Amino acid sequence: MSTLTTPTEVSSPPRFTQDSLGWVPWVQPLAEEELTERHYEGLVQPQRAKNPYFRLLARDPEVLAARTRTDLDIFYNTAGGLGRAERELGAAVASRSNGCVYCASVHSGFATHYSKRGDDVQRLLDEGVRADLGDDVWNAVRDAVVALTATPVRFGAAHVAALHEAGLDDAAVLDVINSGAFFNWANRLMLSLGEPETT
């Protein structure tokens, strides 16, 4: 089996979108029939074996398992902290800033789902990370995640103060940091191991 996949004609999305997109791997995923017990442990959720992205990451099962559990706690542990919509917004802002059209589509869609603020979310996609997102909390999350996504990191005391002034507590600030930082991980995998496709 060759290391890279065979090139195919891919219909690339021309802009950021909340529409559902596909993702085509450049590096060869494992075939479903190659998956062993160790790979399934890495996948955490067995239904992920249907997804070529996760079958590709299953090439390092221990890292995939730990990555997946980190992701689930940051985004789905709703004991206190930041709202679900704002965590997804953080993911979408990091993705918009790094330029990951695929990640941005998934997480802008989730942000809209949880907030019912599809127009604010769409402005982020259309205008970029300087767009007015409609209120102080969202704009403070936007600024914090953009600063955290920059290299060198520009996140500082002023961002924490703005998040507090918008009404967020320290647990919510930690969730902003975690969700923005996590998408600096996810964006790099999705961007560098394959490409988005309109479906």
Add this chain to the structure above:
Amino acid sequence: MDVIDTLSGITPGSRLDELRSRRPEAREQAQATYDALFSPVDASAISLVERYAVASFAAALFDVPAAEQHYATLLSFTDAGLAATVAEAVELGRGSGPYGSFSGDLAAESQPGADLVLLPHLADALGARLTAALQHTHMLVLHPRDSSRERLEPLVEAGWSADGIVTLSQLVSFLAFQVRVVAGLSVLVAEGSR
């Protein structure tokens, strides 16, 4: 105390220790990722010294000093000569990100920027595999949206397997997360001590 605590200056029983404990699985599994990358059950696709070299290079480019020092120390304990070579490569590679080109309707937003160009004596000292890996790492750190299928070909030509490319990509991408958590928590630690 895990690596993120250590690099952020979080002490047991402190306010930040308690805050982090509210996301216990994220905390534990971030450390589990570090362990899986740097104490792997199978290092056949990417050796330990390759992992340390890539981590040291990436952490330096991310420019979070505590992390840069941590990974530089891991590498220099293992191979001091390679650590000196990587340190030279870092000086050629430093930059501000994220930059990179867009296509389609987004082309107007493109911010083209430099690739890493390694001087011949550095490429010789690194060897083909690490030369290709550091060039790829530079893109992943600073301009990930410049990724393409073509940019994976030098890795394949230098002998990287699919398993190796996945672990290399996870390592750099995990560090992108880890250094940002450290940078963010460090701000909160500094606030608490004011």
